[in-house]
Amino acid sequence: MQHSTPNRPDTLGADLRALRKSRGLTLTDMADALGRSVGWLSQVERDISEPSITDLRHIAAALDVSVSMLFRHEAAPAHEAGFVVRKDARRTIGAYTAGLVEELLSPDLTDDFEMVHSTFQPHSRITEEVIRQTQEVGYLLSGKLEIEINGTTHLIHPGDSFRIRGEPFRWANPFDAPAVAIWVIAPPEY
Template sequence: MIHAPSPEIHTLGADIRALRKARGLTLSGLGKTLGRSVGWLSQVERDMSEPSITDLRHIASVLDVSVSSLFRSAAPEHERGMIVRADARRPIGSRPAGLVEELLSPDLTDDFEMVHSTFEANSEITEEVMRPTQEVGYIVSGRLDLWIAGKTFSLNAGDSFRIRGEAFRWMNPYAAPCVAIWVIAPPIY
């Protein structure tokens, strides 16, 4: 019987490297912004050095993610890098008022990420978002109004959408929350 090799266990360092690359930053550029040496940052990304909580706050700020998104889940060893339990999802993003996002992907090292988004009732973002990504979303429950490239769409449970680097914004003017699953490439959180 042939067994596939064990998948690499992804770590804090791998997540930081993936986020840095997704933002087009070099080791040198991020190190300079953080006031740290390339050697130190390289060791952090290879899990040879553990950053302090202050370092993590600075890294999260520069990479525009929440500090909590950098913390590893408490998954059992045999599940790490493969399984994300519903009660162990990592919160992500900057959380505009009324939006709660959780990472469904085990880590940030793939070519894409999956995000569970809950748009609270009567919430919205008023400024358009534009990012260099391709995104596909699926409305699991509720309703959501979405503006993509100046066009308005009202979405219901079961509907899906795609955004290819266009400016977009959302609004949930309805009485119930809207839950959506987003796939984003490359990872941005």
């Protein structure tokens, strides 16, 4: 029996399963990492059992996501669940890199891709290269963004798009205005 709470999406189990699979973990691998049984984890992924806050912290650590990503979400009305994500109901995701706010635009993480709304604050940057086994396409809505892909820096303007296919990348917004981009990432990373 599924129980919905205001702080937890109805799709928590499906999201956990998608995240686990995207990291190449079996139920046994994940259960071992959590010190829990495969049966318990299977029930959580099927929304039969509800994990405690402590369990969510351990799950988030094992999946390398923020705890808030797992329960900062407004439940959608039944007729919109799985189809529509309202602006004020987006889940904040990502590693909370200084100066970057990421929100999930996809209803959940069960598709072959995820869509993310990214806001890069003025004068923010990441210094470490990011390497993910994904294919990503970004589209800049506003501001300007420097994106370095495989050692080459590109200045991206509103209306420009870019693609990253597993190459090392980093970004910087050395400008005075925020940069806002939409990213599509396959397979889902968050």
